[in-house]
Amino acid sequence: MLVKQVSAFIENKAGRLNEIADVLANSNIDISALTLADTTDYGIVRMIVSDPEQAVLALRESGVICKITETLAVAIDDAPGGFAKSLKTLTDNGIEIKYMYACISHAVGKALMIVSVDDPEKAQELIASTDAGKVNPSEIYRHI
Amino acid sequence: MSKYYQPEIETMPYEEMKKLQDERLVAQVKHVWDNVPYYRKKMEEKGVTPDDIKGVDDLHKLPFVTKDDLRECYPYGLLAKPLGDCVRIQSTSGTTGKRVVAFYTQKDIELWEDCCARAITAVGGTNEDVCQVSYGYGLFTGGPGLNGGSHKVGCLTLPMSSGNTDRQLQFMTDLGATIICCTPSYAAYLAESIHEQGLRDKIKLKAGIFGAEAWSEEMRKDIENKLGIKAYDIYGLTEISGPGVSFECEEQTGMHVNEDHFIPEIIDPETGEVLPLGEKGELVFTSISKEAFPLLRYRTKDICVLSRKKCSCGRTLIKMAKPMGRSDDMLIIRGVNVFPSQIEEVLIAVGGGNITPNYLIKIDRVNNTDTFDLDVEMSEEMFSDDVKSIAKVENAIKDKLRSILGLGVNVHLVNPKTITRSEGKAKRVIDNRKI
Numbered sequence: 001m002l003v004k005q006v007s008a009f010i011e012n013k014a015g016r017l018n019e020i021a022d023v024l025a026n027s028n029i030d031i032s033a034l035t036l037a038d039t040t041d042y043g044i045v046r047m048i049v050s051d052p053e054q055a056v057l058a059l060r061e062s063g064v065i066c067k068i069t070e071t072l073a074v075a076i077d078d079a080p081g082g083f084a085k086s087l088k089t090l091t092d093n094g095i096e097i098k099y100m101y102a103c104i105s106h107a108v109g110k111a112l113m114i115v116s117v118d119d120p121e122k123a124q125e126l127i128a129s130t131d132a133g134k135v136n137p138s139e140i141y142r143h144i
Numbered sequence: 145m146s147k148y149y150q151p152e153i154e155t156m157p158y159e160e161m162k163k164l165q166d167e168r169l170v171a172q173v174k175h176v177w178d179n180v181p182y183y184r185k186k187m188e189e190k191g192v193t194p195d196d197i198k199g200v201d202d203l204h205k206l207p208f209v210t211k212d213d214l215r216e217c218y219p220y221g222l223l224a225k226p227l228g229d230c231v232r233i234q235s236t237s238g239t240t241g242k243r244v245v246a247f248y249t250q251k252d253i254e255l256w257e258d259c260c261a262r263a264i265t266a267v268g269g270t271n272e273d274v275c276q277v278s279y280g281y282g283l284f285t286g287g288p289g290l291n292g293g294s295h296k297v298g299c300l301t302l303p304m305s306s307g308n309t310d311r312q313l314q315f316m317t318d319l320g321a322t323i324i325c326c327t328p329s330y331a332a333y334l335a336e337s338i339h340e341q342g343l344r345d346k347i348k349l350k351a352g353i354f355g356a357e358a359w360s361e362e363m364r365k366d367i368e369n370k371l372g373i374k375a376y377d378i379y380g381l382t383e384i385s386g387p388g389v390s391f392e393c394e395e396q397t398g399m400h401v402n403e404d405h406f407i408p409e410i411i412d413p414e415t416g417e418v419l420p421l422g423e424k425g426e427l428v429f430t431s432i433s434k435e436a437f438p439l440l441r442y443r444t445k446d447i448c449v450l451s452r453k454k455c456s457c458g459r460t461l462i463k464m465a466k467p468m469g470r471s472d473d474m475l476i477i478r479g480v481n482v483f484p485s486q487i488e489e490v491l492i493a494v495g496g497g498n499i500t501p502n503y504l505i506k507i508d509r510v511n512n513t514d515t516f517d518l519d520v521e522m523s524e525e526m527f528s529d530d531v532k533s534i535a536k537v538e539n540a541i542k543d544k545l546r547s548i549l550g551l552g553v554n555v556h557l558v559n560p561k562t563i564t565r566s567e568g569k570a571k572r573v574i575d576n577r578k579i
């Protein structure tokens with residue numbers, strides 16, 4: 001399935017990441033997954049949160065530059081090689097993978113991969129029919 | 145209708161123009177020497193008398209006048225005519241210190257309005273046109289100047305003044321305005337409103353005359369596209385008369401200076417030395433026709449270039465380029481002249497919007513070499529969840545600045561609203577060099 005990821009710009013200064021976590025906590029928004037891509041000057045925080053729209057509103061109000069992008073949630077199979085197979089399905093069909101990171105589903109205690117691709121719609125179609133694509137939304141957005 | 149308002153002046157061969165300037169300058173120098181003690185004192189201090197000034201070639205012998213002189217002489221100290229002969233004052237918006245007030249006799253008003261009429265005619269204005277003047281009226285010279293010029297051309301004049309956008313748009317559409325005069329930023333705002341309200345088909349505008357603030361070529365293109373008009377620049381300053389000191393023609397490659405009234409010079413802002421034609425420096429004006437408030441060699445602080453290249457419009461009046469900044473703002477980094485306005489143009493182009501991202505120029509000197517850093521506030525338009533896309537924006541800023549300035553710059557993207565603004569105006573430069 002496709003999940004809405006919230007990404008935010010942060011300067012590489014102490015405390016910036018805390019600020020973002022505080023803003024979300026104060027709005028009762030839970031973070032299911034978080035990853036930071038950084039350069040020497042700045043970083044991009046990418047998050048899966050319980051309410052992406054509300055998160056963006058709260059962050060913007062605090063002056064944080066942020067946006068929502070569609071990413072693909074892929075279930076990690078218990079069997080070895082399962083995730084590799086999913087990736088192969090995507091790349092074999094010309095989908096470019098920009099980045100990915102892991103996420104634990106609290107609901108079912110299962111690991112998921114969040115994958116950013118150049119064509120989310122097409123990637124979703126390719127994965128949906130496989131076991132890895134059968135991710136229940138409740139496993140991702142905790143409050144849904 | 146002629147394409148020139150005063151063809152005999154606007155297309156006068158330069159030899160004749162110079163003769164006219166010589167005569168007027170000699171008379172003007174005598175006029176201020178006889179009537180303004182402050183000028184006489186300044187000239188005496190420099191060891192110059194009216195006998196030394198035989199024409200334009202002697203102009204460089206005269207002392208400069210600066211804004212500080214105007215402040216010191218406020219309000220009547222530079223007045224060269226009895227108050228009984230004066231009919232008007234105009235004033236600058238003076239943000240710091242005392243205001244500058246300029247006085248006009250009826251003849252001064254006439255020649256100022258003639259200059260504005262030349263500008264309106266140059267953009268194709270005739271007595272068939274409806275000219276909407278949306279500059280402020282009052283002490284500010286924008287409204288009164290273009291208003292008078294519009295009357296002289298015979299346009300139906302809409303004295304709108306600035307503000308009240310709904311009323312502006314109503315008159316523009318109902319009365320079929322064909323020419324609009326306002327500041328470029330207000331033009332951009334009107335263009336945006338017309339676009340939003342879907343009024344593009346209801347307006348009849350063909351040309352706009354935009355001045356009184358700095359604007360970029362990008363902004364010109366944007367206004368022209370949004371309104372479907374030709375956007376022309378006009379230059380002026382209250383101290384010299386008001387808008388119409390110089391104006392753009394159909395070629396849109398610089399502004400013709402009304403040099404029968406105002407002689408321009410370009411000087412080195414550091415040494416005060418007159419620079420040869422075509423070199424970049426500070427613009428200086430001498431008003432040779434004005435009676436009440438004639439300024440000799442007034443330093444405008446605008447940095448620009450003059451050119452006598454033949455213009456396709458047929459005017460022989462000397463042309464000045466759009467000022468590229470204020471001498472006050474000019475930075476010298478590794479020997480290169482840098483104006484904050486150049487950086488703004490790049491940021492607008494890269495940001496892809498009409499809004500200038502907030503920025504801060506930081507200069508320092510490390511191991512005898514200038515360092516040049518530029519903080520740019522991140523914006524929604526520039527942001528992406530992907531590092532590569534952001535790097536692309538950073539590199540575009542670096543590459544454009546390198547090609548315009550020939551200088552390498554370190555670009556740092558920072559959080560929005562982290563660059564301090566004071567009184568709405570942002571501090572643009574931190575120069576830590578100890579020279």
Ligand SMILES: [Zn+2]
Nearest residue numbers: 393455457459
């Ligand atoms: Zn021309």
